[in-house]
Amino acid sequence: MLIEAKNIKFGYSKSKPVINGVNFAADEGERVALVGPSGCGKSTLSQILAGCLNPQSGEVLFENKPLPRKGFCPAQLIYQHPEQAINPRLRLNATLREAWTPDAVFLDEIGIAPEWLNRYPAELSGGELQRFCVARALAPQTRFIIADEMSTMLDVITQAQIWELMLRQIERRGLGLLVVTHSTELAARVCSRIVRFESLTRQGRSTAV
Amino acid sequence: MEKKTVLNVSNLSVTFRMYSKGMRKGGLKVISNLSASVREGEILAVAGSSGSGKSLLAHAVLGILPRNAIVTGEIEYMGEALTSARLTKLRGREIALVPQSVEYLDPLMKVGKQVSDDKYAVKRAFERYKLDESVMKLFPFQLSGGMMRRVLCATAVVTGAKLIIADEPTPGMSEELAARAMKHFRDLADAGAAVMLITHDIDLALRYCDRVAVFYAGTTVETALASDFGNIDNLRHPYTKALWRAMPQNDFAPTPGTQPYAGNLPDGCLFAPRCDRVTEECTRAAPESRTLRNGEVSCIYAD
Numbered sequence: 237m238l239i240e241a242k243n244i245k246f247g248y249s250k251s252k253p254v255i256n257g258v259n260f261a262a263d264e265g266e267r268v269a270l271v272g273p274s275g276c277g278k279s280t281l282s283q284i285l286a287g288c289l290n291p292q293s294g295e296v297l298f299e300n301k302p303l304p305r306k307g308f309c310p311a312q313l314i315y316q317h318p319e320q321a322i323n324p325r326l327r328l329n330a331t332l333r334e335a336w337t338p339d340a341v342f343l344d345e346i347g348i349a350p351e352w353l354n355r356y357p358a359e360l361s362g363g364e365l366q367r368f369c370v371a372r373a374l375a376p377q378t379r380f381i382i383a384d385e386m387s388t389m390l391d392v393i394t395q396a397q398i399w400e401l402m403l404r405q406i407e408r409r410g411l412g413l414l415v416v417t418h419s420t421e422l423a424a425r426v427c428s429r430i431v432r433f434e435s436l437t438r439q440g441r442s443t444a445v
Numbered sequence: 446m447e448k449k450t451v452l453n454v455s456n457l458s459v460t461f462r463m464y465s466k467g468m469r470k471g472g473l474k475v476i477s478n479l480s481a482s483v484r485e486g487e488i489l490a491v492a493g494s495s496g497s498g499k500s501l502l503a504h505a506v507l508g509i510l511p512r513n514a515i516v517t518g519e520i521e522y523m524g525e526a527l528t529s530a531r532l533t534k535l536r537g538r539e540i541a542l543v544p545q546s547v548e549y550l551d552p553l554m555k556v557g558k559q560v561s562d563d564k565y566a567v568k569r570a571f572e573r574y575k576l577d578e579s580v581m582k583l584f585p586f587q588l589s590g591g592m593m594r595r596v597l598c599a600t601a602v603v604t605g606a607k608l609i610i611a612d613e614p615t616p617g618m619s620e621e622l623a624a625r626a627m628k629h630f631r632d633l634a635d636a637g638a639a640v641m642l643i644t645h646d647i648d649l650a651l652r653y654c655d656r657v658a659v660f661y662a663g664t665t666v667e668t669a670l671a672s673d674f675g676n677i678d679n680l681r682h683p684y685t686k687a688l689w690r691a692m693p694q695n696d697f698a699p700t701p702g703t704q705p706y707a708g709n710l711p712d713g714c715l716f717a718p719r720c721d722r723v724t725e726e727c728t729r730a731a732p733e734s735r736t737l738r739n740g741e742v743s744c745i746y747a748d
Binding site: 275363421 | 694
């Protein structure tokens with residue numbers, strides 16, 4: 237298994253867990269969609285898988301070893317709101333270089349115009365900013381991508397643009413992918429299997445599309 | 446029977462006056478040649494990407510644009526010009542807005558009171574949106590996002606308005622709740638109201654609306670029947686076709702490029718830089734809107 241979450245429990249108070257006893261596993265090159273009603277804990281699980289939150293109990297294993305505490309995390313999260321995921325006071329060049337320094341060919345493929353690099357986040361649209369989040373997450377050390385409602389706030393053309401360039405990179409490098417979405421059409425388009433959140437509390441596997 | 450046109454907007458332009466350099470004044474044209482109309486018993490969906498002028502249209506109709514906005518063009522309500530004097534009388538009675546953001550609720554006022562002073566009317570409206578009677582006594586911060594959305598919808602239906610303008614009423618609602626909210630708008634329309642539904646979720650809107658107005662960079666490019674979206678050949682404008690092709694259940698194929706910014710618009714047709722049928726003719730003048738197969742289109746090559 238590339239990434240595995242075992243018996244995860246998390247909550248903001250001891251007595252009321254948001255998620256409890258959740259198991260999840262994904263293999264290399266696999267593309268999984270996670271669906272479920274709003275408020276059921278999909279985003280919480282995404283953040284735990286990316287090492288942004290620490291579970292109260294249970295563990296996240298990456299290639300059978302615990303997720304690294306320091307340095308670059310091989311599981312990278314892309315949020316729903318790019319304007320909240322990017323430091324508003326840094327030029328985008330600096331934001332990108334926090335993760336890695338992509339070459340001009342990569343930037344062109346991901347649809348980032350060179351003149352955007354010198355701008356501040358407030359000077360770009362949501363779709364343009366989301367490209368920076370995608371580029372940042374696709375650093376060479378990345379092995380698994382978690383896209384948490386990454387295209388919900390974008391119009392359909394921008395959504396299709398972002399997915400096309402992301403899937404191209406993912407396929408080429410054989411990365412794993414977890415997509416959190418409300419749209420069953422999008423899940424069917426992008427993923428190889430669909431997981432209902434409710435099923436994760438019993439066992440990790442799920443039905444194929 | 447011919448249905449009466451409740452709201453008719455034609456050739457609307459909105460310009461924001463602002464200072465460019467120092468004390469020099471400039472104008473930023475954010476909406477140009479925008480047209481849309483809604484009839485009794487009809488839901489008109491207004492679709493388009495963010496920044497295409499959808500919310501500005503709603504705010505222009507209700508006369509709540511910021512002070513530095515200059516509005517030209519005609520806005521007619523029930524066949525007569527909607528002047529600011531008339532608007533003051535009608536707003537909140539015959540014309541209702543479901544605002545885009547839950548921030549429009551007063552944080553210091555119980556929600557029941559905000560919907561209406563008439564307790565019985567509030568009760569009926571809340572029943573309709575499956576809100577418990579006890580919710581009337583709660584403050585906005587005690588409600589979930591989905592509940593606040595439903596309260597906002599209730600404020601619009603409680604008035605018995607003839608024209609309802611709903612600005613992105615469904616985000617944050619689960620698929621099931623969103624479908625229920627749309628069903629209510631459908632019921633209101635079937636009871637004779639005219640509903641203008643502003644949304645970027647065309648997929649959901651198409652299941653409930655009658656016609657779709659498609660906006661691009663502050664102008665109307667096409668007005669189509671909802672059923673036209675069943676087949677790409679029925680759509681008229683290249684941008685609408687691009688929208689159709691990008692939907693996940695269709696081709697999921699993106700058209701390259703982005704919508705031009707206000708203040709940096711190309712000459713002639715605004716979609717020309719991204720269009721695959723573009724010719725020199727397109728860049729010469731903005732295309733006039735014309736009738737085509739029961740719809741309207743602004744493209745010289747549409748057939």
